[in-house]
Amino acid sequence: MSRTIRYREALNEALREELRRDETVLLMGQDIGLFDGAFGVTEGLLSEFGERRVRDTPISENTTVGMGVGAAMAGLRPVVEMMTINFSLLAMDQIVNHAAQIHYMFGGQARVPLVIRMPQGAGHQLGPTHSHSWEAFFVHVPGLLVAAPSTPADAKGLLKAAIRSDDPVVFIEHEHLYGQRGEVPDLDVDHVVAFGRAAIRREGTDVTLVGISRQAMTAWRAADLLHAEHGISAEVIDPRTLRPLDLETILASVRKTNRCVIVEEGWPRGGVAADLAVQITEQAFDWLDAPVGRVTGADVPTPYAKSLEQVAFPHEHDVVTAALATFRDI
Structure with a gap:
């Protein structure tokens, strides 16, 4: 059985359930306690779990993530919230040079079971420094896992999986999605979504649409338009996690449809779509x-x-325009 809840409520449930399940889980971030988080994701958690496990931190992202790395190495499972993804720039040394590398640098003797939650995305008139989509920054780094869920069910299931992971996870949430509703399994179900498994949101035969984060929903709506206005059957794939990436599901779809369009909100140079386009071209060229x-x-x-x-x-x-272009003569 399932019920319909908002994306932010699904994340809240995941945090609450993992805090109850495992006493080593703790939350850290600016305004996550008394203020319930900038986007309301941590609402009510301070009153239930107290200041020891739900910690408001100073405005110092490098310090907060550094504390998270140290706590993870010492046996805890911290979940650090960045108020928005752009603030991760202030903690890049801790994320890239420490969290991602420590397991390797110490020959496997130390693990960093750390989750860093990051809201991102355009559409809310927050200006150029608060509207980034930076999946590509973190996908570039070996040692990090990267999740970008687009539905409430995946937000909950992937966050629970991230907290239980022994590797550091960058968990990217699109700000536009916080208020979106979707079906999520009932509370008596331990809903965990494994990393590295893409979701086929819609089956089709003529063109593959791969949507990243919020753009998985945009790809779905585009598929509706393609069918209604042009009679084109589009298959929609949501990777859900970008490290690890379920490339095989994408390639299997491309081999079936012989066409592919990738949709992301990030910049075009060096982006996730650019990387995926190369991998698809290298491994499915004969089918395109x-x-x-x-x-x-x-x-x-x-x-x-x-x-x-x-x-x-x-x-x-x-x-739709990009998909139609794949049907023109080369």
């Missing part, structure tokens, strides 16, 4: 009837003005 298409955010700082911001990240009509 057209070059792999990419739909990305604009190659500019995200505008503050609403009208400009809206055209700076992908919408379903952009995906």
Whole structure:
């Protein structure tokens, strides 16, 4: 059985259940206690678990993540919340040089079971420094796991899996999704979603649409338009995790449809879509009837003005245009 709840509520359930299940789990971040978190994800957790396990931290991201790394090495399972993903820049040394590398540097003698939650994404008029989509930054780093769930069910299941992982996890949540509703298994189900398994959101035969984070939902809506207006059957794939990546599910779809369009909100140069396009071309070239298409955010700082911001990240009509282009003669 399942019920319909919001994305932020699903995350809250995951945190609450893991705090109850494992006494080594603790939360750290700015305003996550008294203020219930910038996006309400940690609502009510301070009152249930107390200041020892739900810790408001100073405005010092490098210190907070550094504390998380140390606590993880000492046997705890910290979950650190960044207020928005751009603040992770202040903790890049701790994330990239420490959390991601310690297991390797110490010959496997130390683990860092740390989760860093990061809200991201455009569409809320937060300006160029608070609207980033930076999956590609962290996918680039060996030693990190990277999750980008698009549904409430996956948000809950992947966060529970992340907390139980012995490896450091960058857990990316799109701000637009916090209020979105979806079906999530009942509370009596230990709902855990394994890393490295993509979801086929919609089956199709003519073109594969791969959507990253929020853009998995954009790809779904584009598939509706392609079918209704052009009679094209699009298969929609949501990778869910980018490290590890379930490339085989994507390749199997491309070998069936012979066309592919990848949709992400990040910038086009060196992005997740660019990386995926190369891997698909290298490993499924003989099945492709057209070059792999990419739909990305604009190659500019995200505008503050609403009208400009809206055209700076992908919408379903952009995906439809890119998909139709794969049917033209090469």
